[in-house]
Amino acid sequence: MAAAYKERINRARKLARDEGFEALWVNDAPNVRYLSGFTGSSGYILLGPGKGYFITDSRYELQAAQEVRDLEIAILRGRLPALLKQLLSGMNVSRLAFSGALLSFDEVQSIRRALRGTAAFQPLQGSLSGLRAVKDAEEVTALRRAVSNAERAMRAVAGLVRPGVTEMRVAEALACELIRGACDDAAFNIIVACGPRSALPHATPSGRRLGRRDLMLLDWGARCGGYHSDMTRVFFEGEPAAELRKIHGVVLEAREAALQAIRPGAAAADVDAAARRVIEDAGYGEHFGHALGHGVGLEVHEAPVLGGASRDILKPGMVFTVEPGIYLPGKGGVRIEDVIHLEGDGPRVLGRLPRSGVLPSGAGRGSEVMVE
């Protein structure tokens, strides 16, 4: 375990050094956790030449002592920029890097003021969070757990998905299952949407009830040891309206096209395009308004981005979602989302849940409803 942090710290140092920086400032919780193992919400890392500090305040002093092994711990008693200046004074640093995507404008200004005459504080061109895109074996294990826990929770509540149940009831039951499971929590606010509300890709669960010949879309995930899963399934109650069945078929085809296109070395934008072409050819291009997928890990959304404007290249070890969707305002929407682990020889879908949860008419037979 400690070895993993050392290796990650070395990669972070190299990222900065390759751009001519002697030191790197890390201020966001996911990257701090990745590089140090610290699971609290308030920590910073300063990686200097040959020396690395983990900084937190007194609330986390004991926790840091337990969790952080490979960095010297400094406790913040006053203002952060002043402590940073003090720690740098013991190092030979003329240029300190930060991540411009992760630090606020004000924080940059106040650190620059404190370091005036000491060191230049400048943004990295490379992506610090991008270091996390390729997962190591331990991370893949955590992601597999996050997927299997999400699936276990879904199997436990699938029997609730029957005519008359409210979106909120299903969402609450699912959230409790996720909390009671082997994992930390739900990965994000669960989406449950029936009927036309399923055309809202990010609907908040409401009191709306599942009707007959209706559909229910669920987007949920688990967080395990800090790692997130993110999945979406659609349940049909009885025979759905013809156009909903049609878009369901198109979405499954788009998913298949994406899986065919995913391989080490592929451009993420090309994978998005492969899925999008299927949806466009079916005449629904304008109703697929989001990217095909996104990396998952210590954040629900992280590198790589599988979207039209992405410059990411897929590499073995990346873990990301594939989630084509078609949303017809006033009618309903279908999205199927899985977590994919790209191995050396191609994509593996993490998880075993059938791709759609077609309910037999007059349903409610527990886990049977998950049979494809």
Added chain:
Amino acid sequence: MAAAYKERINRARKLARDEGFEALWVNDAPNVRYLSGFTGSSGYILLGPGKGYFITDSRYELQAAQEVRDLEIAILRGRLPALLKQLLSGMNVSRLAFSGALLSFDEVQSIRRALRGTAAFQPLQGSLSGLRAVKDAEEVTALRRAVSNAERAMRAVAGLVRPGVTEMRVAEALACELIRGACDDAAFNIIVACGPRSALPHATPSGRRLGRRDLMLLDWGARCGGYHSDMTRVFFEGEPAAELRKIHGVVLEAREAALQAIRPGAAAADVDAAARRVIEDAGYGEHFGHALGHGVGLEVHEAPVLGGASRDILKPGMVFTVEPGIYLPGKGGVRIEDVIHLEGDGPRVLGRLPRSGVLPSGAGRGSEVMVE
């Protein structure tokens, strides 16, 4: 309801205008929700002279149409800086303000590049989030609901707090109660800590079991209609160690001193000092390492700050926590936290939970354990 948003928008416009800006850019979810009513996670607001836009992407198009009344809706199809430039082109704006605390360094750079030659993009000196510090009646109602729901959940699980129960079991039960209640969710990751772990002010629940003559600290809250509560209580199982009983008494005295000092016009730093003096006089000053309290509302931590370095002045309508604590490494910690509503004639504690949950020896008698 609509009137509240118009009034809030007017205050935001005035904040920018008072600093010589013709327009204001709002990019963070809590302020966007406050000014527009939009409950999704991806929205922006541009307030120009006589014209205001709400910007989101296609995922939230229908939701925005349902929730946002007082702003024109613009759907983002390409890059955000380009859309911002386009919307500004129809207005007479030479200086556009943003919140430097809320916008990342990179976002500022990319918007500045897009607006070069069009408008200056500069940080506000005043605090945009600070507009939310004084709550209106509707917000106080939501906060009261968030407190009462947190209390209801605690009463429902208090019977679990008996020797042998794990921190995790209590945290899971509490989280499920919060989800199943009338509210949205838990306000944050619940803290449950027994014995020496209670000296970690932000402990993650573990498998540790509550022992005899042990204490259990719980820090939890509910989120209702977007508004958060945040409370902390300590349960004693049987007669606690003498020093723990002593610090419990000191914390209650510090709380009392804070409540005495809270009044309209008081400096928040003075209220912190009043409570801190009690703890220092008892010889525990170095073991109270955090601020006395913080505003609560659409965020768990917002203005005002009740801390030594704060320049905030307390005003009627503010809602904030008071949470003195003493943490003795290796021995245990005590914190008592309540949500306070400052009315014109003084502070009101929202909620009715006894300040400590002293368990009778051989406990587990359900809600009785909450009797002071």
